[in-house]
Amino acid sequence: LSFGSVSTGDAGSYTVSVGNSAGSITSSAAVLTVASAARLTNLSILTTVDAPPNDNFTLGYVVGNASADNPLSLIIRAAGPALGALNYPGTMANPRFDLFAESVSAGGNDDWGGTDALKTAFSSVGAFAFAADGSKDAAAIANVTTRNNSIRVSSADGGTGAVIAEVY
Secondary structure: OOOOOOOHHHOEEEOOEEEEOOEEEEOOOEEEOOOOOOOOOOEEEEEEEOOOOOOOEEEEEEOOOOOOOOOEEEEEEEEOHHHHHOOOOOEOOOEEEEEEEOOEEEEEEEOOOOOHHHHHHHHHHOOOOOOOOOOOOEEEEEEEOOOEEEEEEEEOOOOOEEEEEEEO
16 A cells, blocks of 8 residues: 555555455554644734834744754744735835844844745745835744744834735
């Protein structure tokens, strides 16, 4: 018996019976267990930053199975102009984010740059596209190596408005 691919509906006990003119015999049951890969595919917060320069918000997240030897590649985004292109009112013109691994600064981004690598990554996880390559939205692919992480989102130019922070 061969399965090309399996799903949870294929789980169960399987036997085989073989017979000829002398009789038949049935094998012991072989148990097929199919574990579903439950995982969160996106985490986001939509809020308004309205009192720069010190107003910001933090999105914290915990990942499993990430280490220096086994980094987890995540897409991190802070979108303001892209929300405006989707007709969301009052968006932040120039969001930025800072990454933290535990409490240590781990980089960040201001102005995503329209790279093909990021566009491909957005598409692969079902994230909405940014409206223009030169938009002031922020995005990066981060190789996370620690369990406890966070993103601090703020305005790069002191502006206010709605912004969405996302982790894929």
